[in-house]
Amino acid sequence: MSALLDVILPVFLLIGAGYLAVWRGLFTDTGVDGLMAYTQRFAIPCLLFRGIVEIDLGEEFTWPLLLTFYTGALSGFALGVAGARFFGRPWEEAIAIGFCGLFSNSTLLGLPITERAFGSDILRYNYAIIAIHPPLCYLIGVTAMEIVRSHGEPLAGLPRKVTRAMFHNALVIGIALGFVVNLSGIDLPEVADDALDLIIRSALPAALFGLGGILFRYKIEGDAKIIALICTASLVVHPSVAWLLGALLNLSVDQLRAAVLTAAMAPGVNTYIFANIYGRAQRSAASGVLVGTAFSILSVWLWLLILP
Structure with missing residues (x-):
């Protein structure tokens, strides 16, 4: 119970505060859009940039860690696509539903919950996972969608579409710049580093509050079976596969926790x-x-009980 109260609930209370503020008219939709634009285009890219700059690429960026996480992600994607087809959805809808099982909220939820649960030192493994998360997921999703949309026609424009989807994303740009600085050994001027630190401090709290406002816009609509499928793929299959594979690959305790x-x-x-x-x-x-965000309160709590 302490994990639920000490680790998970503060994060979701901040999300709930954003939801409540928009619901009661204390914070406008325009304000939410501005806040999310700031966090998604500036603050979180700076956070990821700093994270990639500071990690030891040789030690933290390892194939067993990445294989553990992304095999689980691909399993969630496959279940989402197959399940949607089983329920009679067209291929294009099935790919979009499968993408929900592929792309977990690794940054806005993953970083603060992992830090609160296990401390900031473990985040170096989170940053290694997140470093290829947006580009790899978009690569898989866009490629799959363009293939089913082509109906057998040549895919000459596919590389351009995939590249555009990936590198028009501010998170990907922040990660890429982090790799440049890390690999080149460039030292940031102290004044620039201090300014960066000020932005980073605001990233996750502002993003979580804004996420609550964004969630207010969504309504529970559509096929209940598809919603259950998405939740199963993202909250059950993805972490279960990662847990089993991580144990087989003998990940360290911190690597297994992060993945x-x-x-x-x-x-x-x-x-x-x-x-x-x-x-x-x-x-x-x-x-x-x-x-999925609502049910993740319980699913994350269960995994905190299971993890060493």
């Missing part, structure tokens, strides 16, 4: 953005984000 707890997060808001880009399964994706 499984990040995998246990609800679908990220990017899943709705992806569905909206293609105009497919938007209601299912939005409902999956909302219901």
Whole structure:
């Protein structure tokens, strides 16, 4: 019970505060959009930039850790696609639903919950996972969607579409710049580093409050079976596969904690953005984000009890 009270509830209370503020008219939709634009385009990219700059790429960026997390993510994607097809959804909708099982909320939820549960030192493994999370997930999602949309026609424009989807994302740009600084050994001027630190301190609290406001816009609509499928893929299959594979690959305790707890997060808001880009399964994706975020309170609590 202490894990629920000390680790999880403060994070979700901040999300709830944002939800309540928008619901009661204390914070406008325009304010939410501005806050999320600040966090998604500036503050969180700075946070990820700092994280990538400071990690030891040789020690933390290891294939067993990444294989553990992303095998679970691909399992969630496969279940989402197969389940949606089983329930009679067209291929394009099935890919959008599968993307909900692929793209977990590794940053807005994963970072603060992992830090509160296990301390800031473990976050170096979270940053290693997140470093390839947006580009790899968009690579998989866009490629799969363009293949099913092509109906057998040549895919000459696919590389351009995939590259555009990945590198028009501020998170990817922040991560890429972090790799440049890390690998080049450049030292940031102290004044720039201090300014960066000020931005980073605001990133997660502001993003969590804004996430609550965003969730208020979503309504639980659509097929209950599809919503249950999304929650199962993201909250059960993804972390379960990561936990089993991590044990088989003998990950360290901290690596296993980072991989499984990040995998246990609800679908990220990017899943709705992806569905909206293609105009497919938007209601299912939005409902999956909302219901998955609510149920992740319990699922994360259970994984905190299971993890060493």
